[in-house]
Amino acid sequence: MGRTAKKAFEELSRRGPHDVLHGDLSLVGMPGLVCTPRSGAGLPAITFGHGWLQPPRRYLALLRHLASWGFVVAAPGTQRGALASHRLFTADLRTALDVCTGVRLGEGGISVDPDRLGAAGHAMGGGCAVLAAAEDERVRAVATLAASETRPSALAAAHRVRVPGLHLAAGNDLLAPAVANAEPIARAWAGPVQLRMLPKASHLGFTTGRHWSELVLHGRSEYAAQRVGKALLTAFFLRTLRGDERGAELLDADVAGTKIDREHTRAA
Template sequence: MAPKATHLLDELSRPGPHPVLRGDLALVGLPGTVLTPRSGTGLPAVAFGHGWLQPPARYRGLLRHLASWGVVVAAPATQVGPLASHRLLAANLATALDVCAGVRLGDGGITVDPSRLGLAGHAIGGGCAVLAAAEDTRVAAVATLAAAQTRPFASEAARACRMPGLHVVAGRDQVAPPVGNGELIARAWAGPVRLKFLPKASHLGFTEGWHWSTLLLPGKSEHRTRRLTRALLTAFFLVHLTGAKQYEPLLTDEVKGLLNIELPNAPHDARAL
């Protein structure tokens, strides 16, 4: 294990220095949640897409964690039914970024820098984040967790994504197998990209708490998976949305439970995240 990466994993898996405020996106016409640091101007912002049948509340810990590290996070609570529209969820993610970039948050003292926008998501939310990124030139970074294929195909949309991408796949995922959706998206990615492998994670390991969908989907909430994910996404967005290069070793090196998958067919600079 790389000592520096292990140290960064320990640091970034803990809450950051900022107290967190919670708001309601419904106040601006979009059901969902927004979490922000208590104060700050010119902040980065990320819109997060939920998995199939999963309410945004199942990612509350991850969203709050990112906000504690200075990132505004918006999670639309739309398309949560069994017949969710991937196109509409992608559009809702773009709208959430519009809200973050165009509205003063909190008591009016929190602002977002429109050049520091990112997208993330789990399962179909990850696929929809790719769809949204392919159509939105403002997006500066994209991260997916156990990304599922969408209609239209996220793996095709990835060919138009030139921003840095981070794709995390789970070794015990029976819904979005690691040698499948996430890898297809990563291999098609047009910009710098990295594919990370969590060998002991399941599809629902990225979520928290209990939900009735666990009766339909294999896997369950996993503390270790969530801990690794919190640190990894925090490092990724701090590096690519704020320029905090000191966190880069966690993206480039391996630590216990978090492995790199080489992408030999990726663009020439794909490994230089």
């Protein structure tokens, strides 16, 4: 890893310059979390989907991190049961974008630019973020963490997604192995795309804290995976939603704990 990429990683894996507010989406009729900078006009916004059985609070550190870099992030807390509907959760991700663009958040000092919207998610939520991007032309960029296949198919939807995509795959993922999930999604992607492998990460490595689902799902919270995820998603959304290239070297280089899978990466 070159000096400039290392410097970008160190900078973007730390919290950004903005003070952060976080609150409950239930105030606008939907369970879940929303994190925002304390103030700002015309901000970019990201809708974030949780993994199967996971509560949004397991991603609060990531949501707050992105907010500290100037993003509004909304994470619906719906469809958390064993028989979660991917179709309905995708609709909820799109509704979260409606909330971001249509409701004055924070203390009324925050507004969102409807032309700077992104989608992201972990596992099931990653697959649903792909579905949302395929269905909603407002979505300008997509990032996934250990994405899993969905019904309807995220793999089939990827053929229709022409916006930039970043997919982080966990090499030690026994629940949604990359070869059957993130890799084919990246291969099918219609726009510019990058697949990153985290060889040591497990399926739940991107989550924080403890949860009963660790008894039935593979993996646990892993600091290294979370740090890489924070840095790369920040660099990716800064570039795609804000035109900010301060993480360009990071996006173009391997970093400790992850490397670009060049076979499944395609530049613009």
